[in-house]
Amino acid sequence: MSPSNNNLPPRSQSGSKQNKQPPKKKKKKSGFKTFLKFVLIIIILAVLAVAGYAAYLYYKADSGVLDTGNNTPVPAEKSAKVKPVTMLLLGTDYRPETGTHLSDVIMVTAFNPDTKTVTVVSLPRDTKIELKGYRENKANAYYPIFLSEEKKSGKKAEDEMKTMLSKYMDIPIDYATVLNFQGFRDAVDALGGVDINVDMNMCYRDKADGTDINLKKGEQKLEGKDALDYVRYRKSNCRPKTQASDDFDRNRRQNEVLHALIDKMQSFKGVTSLGGVLDAMDKNMQTDIENDQLKNMIATYWKVNKENVKFMPVTGTWKSPYVYVDEAELDKAKQALKDEIAGKGLPATTTDSAEKANP
Numbered sequence: 001m002s003p004s005n006n007n008l009p010p011r012s013q014s015g016s017k018q019n020k021q022p023p024k025k026k027k028k029k030s031g032f033k034t035f036l037k038f039v040l041i042i043i044i045l046a047v048l049a050v051a052g053y054a055a056y057l058y059y060k061a062d063s064g065v066l067d068t069g070n071n072t073p074v075p076a077e078k079s080a081k082v083k084p085v086t087m088l089l090l091g092t093d094y095r096p097e098t099g100t101h102l103s104d105v106i107m108v109t110a111f112n113p114d115t116k117t118v119t120v121v122s123l124p125r126d127t128k129i130e131l132k133g134y135r136e137n138k139a140n141a142y143y144p145i146f147l148s149e150e151k152k153s154g155k156k157a158e159d160e161m162k163t164m165l166s167k168y169m170d171i172p173i174d175y176a177t178v179l180n181f182q183g184f185r186d187a188v189d190a191l192g193g194v195d196i197n198v199d200m201n202m203c204y205r206d207k208a209d210g211t212d213i214n215l216k217k218g219e220q221k222l223e224g225k226d227a228l229d230y231v232r233y234r235k236s237n238c239r240p241k242t243q244a245s246d247d248f249d250r251n252r253r254q255n256e257v258l259h260a261l262i263d264k265m266q267s268f269k270g271v272t273s274l275g276g277v278l279d280a281m282d283k284n285m286q287t288d289i290e291n292d293q294l295k296n297m298i299a300t301y302w303k304v305n306k307e308n309v310k311f312m313p314v315t316g317t318w319k320s321p322y323v324y325v326d327e328a329e330l331d332k333a334k335q336a337l338k339d340e341i342a343g344k345g346l347p348a349t350t351t352d353s354a355e356k357a358n359p
Helices: 024-032 037-047 054-062 139-153 157-169 181-190 224-232 247-265 268-283 291-301 327-341 348-357
Strands: 085-092 103-112 117-123 175-180 194-198 202-206 211-215 218-222 285-287 309-313 316-319 322-325
Touching: 085 157, 085 181, 103 139, 103 157, 103 291, 103 327, 117 327, 139 157, 157 175, 157 327, 175 181, 181 224, 181 268, 194 224, 194 247, 211 224, 218 224, 224 247, 247 309, 309 327, 322 327
Parallel strands: 085 175, 117 309
Antiparallel strands: 085 103, 103 117, 175 285, 194 218, 202 211, 316 322
16 A cells, blocks of 8 residues: 555644534643553453453354454464564544544554564654655544545555554554544443552543543542543643643553553453453454454464563653654664564563573
8 A cells, every 4th residue: 555645634633524623722622632552452352361261252253243344364374373463553532522533542563473472562642753655743643634535545544554654663564453432441341440559639621522530649449431531641620730741651551551451351350251341342443353363363362461561662752742752762662563573572481480590
């Protein structure tokens, strides 16, 4: 697919013709919307389970309950059982009450079947993207722009995102998966909430989209709405005001929640709730992965643990309206993905054993 998009519409934060452009005031408020890098949980839920439950997952996929809509046969040499797989994960701020499609979560993942390891690189949503053939813009603005261009270009927005980020990250990206806010909330609720040590008081309200964040510092169980609030929180408009957060504070909290979700998934409660979680995800996501490949991933990665999932958030410097990423970090992240694909990533169990043998 050609990466050329010289005729992209002007910079936009909502871009889709499917939705009316909000008034300027609301558009400004939409800038407060950020999204948990929880979208990785799509993959975690699909490929992680405890021993004895993988058969259930496989049955769900094999029986068509987890139907991705893509029945294209997967050649044996391209199966995730034998070949590394890369995937773009997008988390959009779409909810019925907003109708927007900003991809506020942008992650590129690589899975290796030999080492049973996963590398996850996350990019700040406001990353300034400068690529030949594309109009300069924030990373999270491209998906809604591509959505608005689908009918005219004949190219799916997800394919356009794969093409662009393949070029940006310097690796081929095989698949794309998109999940929205509601999917995360429903999944957390299906698990019975997650245990989190909230790091500070958080208060923010926005009547335009129904946001009402009001969290108190301390250890507690967060249901779906509160877990989403915890990772979305940016700044306060309450009295008294609570301490603000930047993109990198939110990245830290997002990874914290991801690990808590993995722990919950591998608990007895997670095992007994997995069917409901998968159903919640199925209603709120879209993916181009083939049904056969989904089954291959379940069969291959169901024993992966969180120590073998390597998170690499790329940081940078905020200078309105962009985040200028740290080029050294970006290069390191690109190399980590290439190393994962090449099978150079070592499982945590192997590393831990070596450390114990050579203290």
